[in-house]
Amino acid sequence: MPIQFISDSKTFHLYNDSVSYIIKILPEGMPSHLYYGARLPLRDNYDYLMESIHRPMSVTRTENSSLSLEHIRSEFPSALSGDMRPGALCLRQANGSVITEFLYTSHSITKGKPALENLPACYVEGEEEAQTLVLVLEDALLHVRLELLYTIYENRPVLCRSARIVNDSDQQVILDTFLSASIDLPDDHYEMLDLAGAWARERHIDVHPLHTGCQSIYSLRGHSSHNFNPFLCLKKPWTTENTGEAFGFSLVYSGNFIASADVDTYNTTRVQLGINPTTFSWPLEQGESFQSPEAVLVYTKNGLNAMSQAFHSLFRQRLARGVWRDQARPILLNSWEGVYFDVREDEILHMAKEARDLGVDLFVLDDGWFKARNDDTSSLGDWVEDRSKLPHGLDGLSEQINNMGLEFGLWIEPEMISRHSDLFEAHPEWVLQVPGRRQSAGRNQYVLDFSNPQVVDAIYEQLRSLFDKISLSYVKWDMNRSLSEVYSLALDPSQQGTVYHRFILGVYRLYERLIERYPHILFESCASGGARFDPGMLYYAPQAWTSDDTDAIERLKIQYGTSMVYPISSMGSHVSACPNHQLNRYTPLKTRADVAYFGTFGYELNPIEMSEKEKEIVRKQIAFMKEHRELIQFGTFYRLRSPFDGNETAWMVVSEDQKTALVGYYRILQKVNSRYRRLFLQGLLPEQEYSISSFDYTQTGEELAQAGLIITDSSAGENNIDRSQGDFLSRLYLLRAID
Numbered sequence: 056m057p058i059q060f061i062s063d064s065k066t067f068h069l070y071n072d073s074v075s076y077i078i079k080i081l082p083e084g085m086p087s088h089l090y091y092g093a094r095l096p097l098r099d100n101y102d103y104l105m106e107s108i109h110r111p112m113s114v115t116r117t118e119n120s121s122l123s124l125e126h127i128r129s130e131f132p133s134a135l136s137g138d139m140r141p142g143a144l145c146l147r148q149a150n151g152s153v154i155t156e157f158l159y160t161s162h163s164i165t166k167g168k169p170a171l172e173n174l175p176a177c178y179v180e181g182e183e184e185a186q187t188l189v190l191v192l193e194d195a196l197l198h199v200r201l202e203l204l205y206t207i208y209e210n211r212p213v214l215c216r217s218a219r220i221v222n223d224s225d226q227q228v229i230l231d232t233f234l235s236a237s238i239d240l241p242d243d244h245y246e247m248l249d250l251a252g253a254w255a256r257e258r259h260i261d262v263h264p265l266h267t268g269c270q271s272i273y274s275l276r277g278h279s280s281h282n283f284n285p286f287l288c289l290k291k292p293w294t295t296e297n298t299g300e301a302f303g304f305s306l307v308y309s310g311n312f313i314a315s316a317d318v319d320t321y322n323t324t325r326v327q328l329g330i331n332p333t334t335f336s337w338p339l340e341q342g343e344s345f346q347s348p349e350a351v352l353v354y355t356k357n358g359l360n361a362m363s364q365a366f367h368s369l370f371r372q373r374l375a376r377g378v379w380r381d382q383a384r385p386i387l388l389n390s391w392e393g394v395y396f397d398v399r400e401d402e403i404l405h406m407a408k409e410a411r412d413l414g415v416d417l418f419v420l421d422d423g424w425f426k427a428r429n430d431d432t433s434s435l436g437d438w439v440e441d442r443s444k445l446p447h448g449l450d451g452l453s454e455q456i457n458n459m460g461l462e463f464g465l466w467i468e469p470e471m472i473s474r475h476s477d478l479f480e481a482h483p484e485w486v487l488q489v490p491g492r493r494q495s496a497g498r499n500q501y502v503l504d505f506s507n508p509q510v511v512d513a514i515y516e517q518l519r520s521l522f523d524k525i526s527l528s529y530v531k532w533d534m535n536r537s538l539s540e541v542y543s544l545a546l547d548p549s550q551q552g553t554v555y556h557r558f559i560l561g562v563y564r565l566y567e568r569l570i571e572r573y574p575h576i577l578f579e580s581c582a583s584g585g586a587r588f589d590p591g592m593l594y595y596a597p598q599a600w601t602s603d604d605t606d607a608i609e610r611l612k613i614q615y616g617t618s619m620v621y622p623i624s625s626m627g628s629h630v631s632a633c634p635n636h637q638l639n640r641y642t643p644l645k646t647r648a649d650v651a652y653f654g655t656f657g658y659e660l661n662p663i664e665m666s667e668k669e670k671e672i673v674r675k676q677i678a679f680m681k682e683h684r685e686l687i688q689f690g691t692f693y694r695l696r697s698p699f700d701g702n703e704t705a706w707m708v709v710s711e712d713q714k715t716a717l718v719g720y721y722r723i724l725q726k727v728n729s730r731y732r733r734l735f736l737q738g739l740l741p742e743q744e745y746s747i748s749s750f751d752y753t754q755t756g757e758e759l760a761q762a763g764l765i766i767t768d769s770s771a772g773e774n775n776i777d778r779s780q781g782d783f784l785s786r787l788y789l790l791r792a793i794d
């Protein structure tokens with residue numbers, strides 16, 4: 056049983072083979088955190104883990120002068136209530152006070168994992184996969200109940216946490232802060248690793264030592280953002296990809312979040328994750344409840360690769376849902392960089408025919424297909440095809456594309472509205488706007504009030520009547536601006552602090568209704584590239600557009616960083632034309648594909664413009680991906696060499712049975728008379744002999760790990776002009792077990 060309750064010492068030990076998480080209910084009733092880390096032996100009492108010494112200047116309880124909330128490690132600290140650090144909960148009451156005291160009343164331990172109401176969350180398939188502890192606490196003065204939920208998976212180094220609050224009192228209370236998890240670690244000797252960036256350079260790895268005080272990453276943009284991802288990792292300074300401790304914290308949420316590490320002056324570190332309190336204030340009437348999003352915690356002592364692999368397999372198998380979850384992804388051709396807004400039926404059909412001849416599975420019509428959408432200044436909200444561009448309609452187009460033997464996919468941006476649109480004419484009040492104030496535009500567009508269920512219903516109806524009439528296998532759901540000046544005309548002034556969260560709930564509701572009605576459709580989420588690449592989205596759309604930057608060299612950092620948390624099967628990755636549209640850079644077609652293979656794979660260019668020689672290469676690339684996509688998308692991924700450390704990048708995937716592997720090696724600039732180089736491979740069977748593509752000798756898994764794969768090559772020099780060498784080089788090595 057992975058959750059043990061030791062009644063004598065009122066201790067809960069959540070454990071599996073890899074991790075232990077220990078909570079003690081103090082005699083006064085507050086749940087105190089004793090331990091989180093590598094698995095500890097079972098015992099009846101872990102009181103030795105309590106550190107509680109009297110310190111001058113502490114505020115203490117009158118009846119027990121040695122108990123100060125300042126110095127106990129708390130499971131869910133109330134703000135300003137004797138614990139001087141940031142709270143996980145701040146609840147405003149009718150008398151103006153925010154002081155609360157939540158004490159243990161009961162608990163339950165059940166098999167399995169409950170779903171969270173209206174929120175994405177990890178799940179189980181079969182009750183034996185996990186156990187859930189619910190700690191029930193109460194503020195006796197207010198009669199408000201707090202439930203802390205902890206799920207531990209049997210065979211994964213994973214814990215899921217969330218919190219639920221129920222107002223059983225006779226008054227309204229206002230939640231000003233309600234986070235998902237708070238954990239007090241007993242030391243501060245960590246580096247914080249997070250994923251930071253901006254448009255076209257999302258999720259770059261950012262590492263810095265913890266310092267005293269609070270360090271945080273956050274979003275206030277209404278989506279999880281290009282700038283920070285709802286993820287942070289604390290690792291020891293000596294932790295590498297393959298060794299050392301790492302704690303990963305990920306929030307299953309797509310809106311404004313905060314993730315912080317607060318180091319106090321006694322060297323304890325409080326890690327917190329949840330909805331960003333800056334844009335959150337939620338009135339809770341008598342009888343109402345509020346559920347926080349889920350925080351996912353991964354612990355490993357085997358380095359960052361092990362942490363990432365735990366996230367990958369959990370998010371791929373127990374967060375993503377639907378028929379596409381376990382299926383290799385179709386190789387697609389997306390029209391965006393090929394024709395942008397200049398959509399014309401004859402050209403689209405020509406592109407589709409070329410794509411089909413190359414071996415593509417799915418044709419995706421991106422932006423520009425609907426009413427008068429000739430640039431980004433108009434038409435969002437009017438989800439009807441432009442007959443002047445598509446005389447046979449989308450039904451006619453999709454049918455012709457299907458008849459060619461291709462699936463058909465479509466781009467939409469349901470949360471947005473243009474002022475030049477029929478929808479705006481009819482419902483200007485459906486735009487998020489503060490009465491009397493100017494409303495900022497983003498990409499010339501405005502944001503629909505998805506906190507208003509009427510608006511979500513209306514967009515659903517438009518999409519339903521569209522999707523019902525076409526043969527659709529794939530939808531790319533885009534979102535191209537941050538939210539600003541957020542205010543809902545449909546809500547009372549007292550409810551305005553709920554709008555950001557209600558907006559995201561509206562997005563989730565629309566997704567849920569669409570996937571319920573169209574379970575066969577593969578959804579890909581997108582937000583100006585990767586501004587909403589988060590676990591919340593993966594629950595609805597098993598893949599996401601990683602970045603608008605399709606340059607192969609830039610993609611090395613973006614995909615490497617993204618792989619810290621997200622599985623390869625979730626990363627939208629396309630080969631685009633050269634010069635690259637974001638950077639004007641020329642890279643070999645081989646390198647572009649060798650990078651894009653490590654994702655969902657597709658092309659984003661106009662195949663009509665390709666030369667015969669290029670088409671020949673692309674045909675082979677597609678055939679290669681078709682042969683290996685199960686291995687790549689569902690294998691175990693290892694980062695081998697970081698693009699953040701220099702000129703080279705390497706990564707590999709290994710099949711579940713460890714008999715096949717694919718290594719990707721990339722060198723940005725060619726060096727003259729270069730050094731000897733080896734790659735130390737991971738995840739192979741030590742005794743197994745492997746053949747290595749393009750090598751005429753074999754090596755065992757152990758040799759490949761210890762002695763390495765030799766990747767030294769000749770470089771240009773006197774009398775040695777090797778045309779296969781040069782800048783932006785890539786190589787793939789396919790390893791197969793020899794029986």
Ligand code: DGJ
Binds near residue numbers: 421422466600603
């Ligand atoms: C932003 C997306 O990231 C692009 O891939 C493309 O779909 C455009 N929007 C279309 O407007």
